[in-house]
Amino acid sequence: MQTDRIKPIVMPKWGLSMSEGKITGWLKQPGSTVNVGDDLLEVETDKITNVVEAGDAGTLRRVLAEPGNVYPVKSLIAVLADPDVPDAEVDAFVAGFAVPKGDDEEGGEDAGPQYLFADTPAGTLRYAKRGDGGPTVLLVHGFGGDLDNWLFTIDALAEKATVYALDLPGHGQSTKAIADPSLAGLSAALLGFMDTVGIGSAHLVGHSMGGAVSMRTALDAPDRVDSLALIASAGLGREINQAYIQGFVAATGRRDLKPVLEQLFADTSLVSRQLVEDLLKYKRLDGVDGALRALSGALFANGEQASVLGGDVAAAGKPTLVVWGKEDRIIPAAHATALGSNARTEVIPNAGHMVQMEAAGTVNALLKEHIGRG
């Protein structure tokens, strides 16, 4: 069997808690030609609705999953193959398809803990670890975010790397107290985390404020940072959407938070009821309000970013990838060029500040390539 000529399309696993997804609609019809990065279909989970992009090219030979129905993750929902592959061979592939076992060390879908906790000098930090072997990648979320911001990223990168994603202090399910709300303080917390879980050095992938933290880390501890991937990153210019920061900090209810969150996406319909509710649940936790106010005061006071690190990072000479969503309403995409020729820069159309979610396929491909080179 020439299975390399036949490419399965499976129900994606977005985030550690996703076990099934509902097909809301196919964007390609059976028989149509598919290129890498094309929008294939829309899947809805209890967290988010998103488009599944093609990771391979070919002809859409079979569509097995019907809109409106729910399928487990990694189950076969469609088949891509070249036009010359016989129908019988495609049918045999479908008949013989087995849902692959989970490839993480926990050895199974629900066998192990989805999240881990590390007692670090900066407090207890929650993290996730996926994949084994290959380069080590550390994903650093932004202001008010958490490791689930890497919902569409972590498993994709884990195919060829050991990927960690953490909740910074004050975020997610980590300790809410932030001893030092500066970039240096967050960077120290990051390094403390790497020490605790035994990461010598890693490719740092930072989103927004996490990008600035990653840059600070690369400057403070260059031997711990193999490369930088900066996604809609802070630290590359002064401007920042102050209304967003203030609105996010101040919001206490669904009705005031939702319009704030809509600024994060080019497609505002991605802000689902559940996404809003999850963020509210986070914001209600004791200590979060204080942490966010401390951070916004230290990093984004008076409507601008306190630290611009572009020049220093350019001078440091680490391999650097800069990715931006063209429709970013939080930090202008113009900052993407701040490192000039010292970085590879990609600005992705039809995506906002949460570009790693809105254009996950594209961003994942860029990250894989960037890490692979490093």
Add this chain to the structure above:
Amino acid sequence: MAPVVGIIANPVSARDIRRVVANAASLQITDRANIVLRVLAALRACGVTDVLMMPEKGGIRGHVERGVVRARAHGDTPYPAIHLVDMPVTGTVADTHRAAAAMRQAGVAAIVVLGGDGTHRAVVAHCGSIPIAGISTGTNNAFPEHREPTITGLATGLAVTGKVPAPVAFAANKRIDVCVNGGELREIALVDVALVTERYIGARALYRTENFRELFVTFADPEVIGMSAIAGLLEPVARDESGGLMVRLATPEQRQAGTCGTILHAPIAPGMITPVGVTDWRRMPAGVPFVPEIKAGSIALDGEREVSFSARDRVSLTLRDDAFRTVNVGGCMRFAAQNRLLAGAPAPLPATA
């Protein structure tokens, strides 16, 4: 006509501050009323058919009436008929004064008193030669003897119906007359007069021994509580012997300087055993006026501050023997036993007087 017995039951004795400072007992109204019912039953058993009671609004009367009505509904007549003194009720000691005087006028054969030393003093002040039978429902009771009221009722019944001859049935008692400014004010005490430095009446009860200065007692009994106990622990003087005792108490300065003769641990109130500095003491003969040494303060009669006086006031104290009569309960009951007064009679004893 059968003898009539008076009953004065004070509804408000034993309500003072000694419940807070000394854990003193407090007899509830229903218990007081039950005592009255027990006394009534005893009197009836001896042939007393009518009693004259002091009216009050403290609740005793209502409870007693319920007891009588219930007995009647049951078909029994264990109680004498109850008559009330026709008088207004003020809720003050004036009621007791008025009732005692009215009973004396009505010619009752004896008055059963329910109360403390203060109530007994109020009755004695107005009852003249009518004998009283005391039942303790107060706090600092040195005067009325502690005894089951049924026995007091029986003794009174036997005494007033003449079954026990008067010389056995009644006993003579002493008192101290207090005279201020040559008769402007006259008070009496049955057991003790204490002169204290506090010049306000306040909550009345005596419990701050550091303010005690002089003490005069009609009898000094180491078995009772209060001022009489201080004297009784120094030199007992019986109720039936002539004269009393006068005790001078140390000032705090004298106690501090160690110049007082004796420190006595005396039960001055229920649960209060307090060191009292005693300078000296001597007999107080009957009929001899005593003038206290302290110039200003309060006069406490039978344990309660009653009168305050200043340097301008002239105070004198005189003990009187044979000042009033009481029913000798022990004597009556011993006589009754010796003469089998309560033996063999199938029906209530016939009245003989």
Add this chain to the structure above:
Amino acid sequence: MTENPFPLDRDDLLKAYRIMRTIREFEERLHIDFAKGDIPGFVHLYAGEEASAAGIMMHLKDNDRIASTHRGHGHCIAKGVDVHEMMAEIYGRSTGACRGKGGSMHIADLSKGMMGANGILGAGAPLACGAALAAKVRGDGGVGISFVGDGASNQGMFLESLNLAAVWNLPAIFVVENNGYAESTARDWAVAVDSYIDRASGFGLPGVTVDGTDFFAVYEAAGEIIRRAREGGGPALLECNMVRFYGHFEGDAQTYRAKGEVEAIRASRDCIKIFAERVIEAGVISRAELEAIDKEVLDLIEDAVRAAKSAPLPAPAELLTDVYVAY
């Protein structure tokens, strides 16, 4: 100087007199102004009962709390509530103790430990238990005192509170101000077990009855009861037998009272007169000193009335404020 035979020093004697005199003048003035129609609503006057409020409150600090009754002016003044604010409140002015929202029956000042007059009879008793509980939990030595009239002592809330205070051994004190009348109904008729001390005994509390027209009797008994409570000895009940100079409320014709009763008690049982005679007779305070206080108090009340009458009325927007901390 004459030796002071009283348990209070001269300053405190003068203070006690000033409190009682202030209450008396406050109430007498309300009596007059009410008759003139100057005052909206009901007022229940405390005149005649001053020795109870003063004799008890002289022992208290701001962290001691009292829960008062509908007849609360005297308690307020004795507990240190500002007389100007009280008068303005009774006049329904925005400068009142409750900004014109409470009136006579709801004057409160928590900062002074005054938890409020109360239009619901007997309701203060559980609240005072709460104050006592708070003091006990914090261990600050404070006490909670509930004032209740002879009538309201029949309320279940009051009787339940006696039990709760005993069970929890709270530093709670229940003061029964027995003026003989539950509104118009005689105490003698309305209270089944005729002794409040028996009620206390029924719940295991010691009880003390004092002559409530004798400041020194109240002062001394309250002092011992409060000390006992502060020392962990638990709750107690104090019955003050006293007299009411006026009706249940102003406008009450008092046809239920005996002829000459009020005149008699004013003549013989006026607690302020009795106090004044004692302290003057003892040579501790001069009549002139008391008269000087009388004058100052009269001026104070006059000024309070003048200020109240000229104070602004609450703004219409006040109708909707102070319902919730945020809503």
Add this chain to the structure above:
Amino acid sequence: MARKISMKQAINEALDLEMTRDPSVIVMGEDIVGGTGSPGEDDAWGGVLGVTKGLHAKHGNRLMDTPLSESAYIGAAIGAATCGLRPVAELMFIDFMGVCFDQIFNQAAKFRYMFGGKAETPVVIRAMVGAGFRAAAQHSQMLTPIFTHIPGVKVVCPSNAYDAKGLLIQSIRDNDPVIFCEHKNLYGLECDVPAESYAIPFGEANVLRDGGDVTIVSYGLTVHRAMEAAEALAKDKVEAEVIDLRTLSPIDWDTVIDSVERTGRLVVVDEAHPRCSIASDVAAFVGQNAFGALKAGVQMVTAPHVPVPFSPVLEDLYIPNAAAIADAARRTLAPTGTSPRSIAA
């Protein structure tokens, strides 16, 4: 981190966290320790249904059993609140308000206003509400409307463990008296609840399900019946938006009005009796403020105007169920907006 715990555990955890955080928080009620002074175990019951079990061991005398004397101890909790404590008093069954209502509505509710804004009464009164426990007329009522009627008290009624914890913590921290209503038939229901402390603000309804065809508003246990009704309606291609009010005083009118303006149809579900209920309150408010948006008459689904019966067959009829809610929703979608008057009204 979040884990699945029951509403009973969530309430216990909220009390535990707040007592740990703030020494002025005390907890009192009948049997909340259980066994005080009895010859057997201390903390024998931990509340009549075990909600406060184990707290006595951690917090000692700050957890206080009370005599069966609601007037006194609810009043004492209120008095203590005005003196700086944050008492949480358990009334056990809300039906017992009859013996202590004065302290709640004449005292606690009025202090702030009556004293000109100078008094704070941060007391929480926890009480079980609701039918379905086979406890009949005096232990099963949904008396939320009575408290909601009183200015000065806040009224909370969570529908799940997550909300119960966050709303109870908010209730304890709130500086007004709060009546915290716990539906006893929800005690065992589990959901994801963070281990940390968190407070859910009052007056913030929860939208449990999006839908554009009809709005279903409810609170407490009947929220779950409303969700079942919405699932049933979805099978008929009717998408219902389900709103859980969470707090009844204050109430989140904006969320209700926003939803009705989109759907044009409203069903209000209330386990209380129909007259002067939360249901009639919401219906009236929408009628006054969003009349133009309504495409059909507002439907109320409530308990009937009768006491809660005992016999299970009758009690089950009494409680609003999913079928009745779905029927009510369908009535709003029927071409003729009117419907037969229900026997309950």
